């Protein structure tokens with residue numbers, strides 16, 4: 001089965017076509033004279049492929065973070081959720097703090113202190129600078145390292161994170177959040193988000209499908225089993241997305257099976273599922 005959800009962070013914002021972009025693509029000439037289908041308002045090509053198994057997983061650059069910071073839907077939802085979830089005086093853990101944006105919003109919402117855990121030293125350095133510029137003083141505590149290897153000096157009231165992939169659990173959030181909730185939260189501590197739902201749609205993405213099939217590591221035979229990320233306008237959907245699974249985010253089973261039935265809306269060539 002080919003699943004065209006995100007498995008690394010790079011195109012997250014762009015993989016979710018906004019309604020106004022649905023079905024739209026710009027055709028742009030490239031320097032070589034070839035044409036690419038550009039996603040309007042984006043630097044990305046339609047059906048551009050990102051591979052989940054690439055080293056990029058450990059090398060999210062500043063560009064990826066800027067892309068996520070530009071995802072207005074995500075940003076608005078988290079800011080509002082933090083306003084509602086933070087009780088003044090809370091000790092908060094921001095797991096995967098990145099640029100520290102959620103930590104800053106938690107402090108704005110009244111948190112006494114935020115421990116921002118981040119495995120990427122470069123982006124954590126940016127978070128420290130931005131916290132300094134925002135005059136957060138020592139209320140933002142930068143903690144470098146992988147969450148599994150980190151210990152904190154005090155239990156937290158709230159664990160906030162944004163380590164969800166387009167398929168929800170494809171960035172290993174279940175294992176990461178189970179461990180973090182157990183070791184960082186006080187008894188009765190809260191998590192944000194508390195749950196997530198995954199929707200899937202059968203899609204026609206023939207360019208991406210061919211690009212993946214051409215890879216030595218995948219080959220034509222394996223392209224339905226490959227797991228990659230692709231920008232796909234709504235016009236590529238063969239049926240409306242359907243709810244596939246609800247996640248509690250802490251205590252979810254590591255392995256499961258699901259069955260879905262779709263009624264397709266239009267003729268086309270099925271190349272995989274997008275999450």
Ligand SMILES: C[S@@+](CC[C@H](N)C(=O)[O-])C[C@H]1O[C@@H](n2cnc3c(N)ncnc32)[C@H](O)[C@@H]1O
Nearest residue numbers: 096097098099117118119120145146147162176
């Ligand atoms: C999607 S980004 C979110 C960054 C920031 N919280 C935001 O909302 O813009 C996820 C970040 O979590 C970090 N990360 C993921 N898993 C981690 C782990 N187990 N321990 C530490 N950092 C982690 C990644 O390096 C990345 O910077």
